[in-house]
Amino acid sequence: MDKVPMTVQGHKALSAEFEHRTSNERRRIIDAIAEARAHGDLSENAEYSAAKEQQSLNEGRIKELETLLALADIIDVTKLSGDKVKFGATVTYIDEDTEEEKTYQVVGDPEADASAGRISISSPIARAMIGKEEGDSFEVAAPGGSRSYEIVKIRYI
Known part of the structure; x- marks a missing residue:
């Protein structure tokens, strides 16, 4: 793959988003899934479905950020x-x-x-x-x- 040019500020912003998503968002979503599971039947549990969808979207963005940061060509x-x-x-x-x-x-x-x-x-x-x-x-x-x-x-x- 080709390098992705970005400024120092752009790299910092993407790194901060990656850190936030892996540290805070993952924990929050896991807690939401656990709480929704405690409500019982998962087949008709909208909270559980929403939390699982959030988890999927968050993990997708984390993978995207990992790729961008790995390919970053930082230009000062x-x-x-x-x-x-x-x-x-x-x-x-x-x-x-x-x-x-x-x-x-x-x-x-x-x-x-x-x-x-x-x-x-x-x-x-x-x-x-x-x-x-x-x-x-x-x-x-x-x-x-x-x-x-x-x-x-x-x-x-």
Whole structure:
């Protein structure tokens, strides 16, 4: 399998989630299953079924986190610099049609969260920005037609 690029902060967040799920959530779910079992007949026990489903979902996420953490290629963005957009860059750009300004950091897939200002390196907008410099324009194909943007600022923080 390929390495999964991620920032130091993204790795810390995934590690914290893994720790929480293995330490706290597992114990809580096991306790919920035990309590539901104590109520008797398991065939008609909704609490038992719900707890077992929670356990399945939690264990699935734990396996996913184990894989991501094992394949992590941790990149310290504070040690990066340059005048071109690459992984870890915080980019401010303007929509050339609406003059709306947005700022996003280009991060790995597991830590992407557009509402928190982090977009995946594999997203269409990030792929279009990679290699560009301040003042460069780039286009992104969108469902409503192609959109044009201009890069205003590139930082590595």
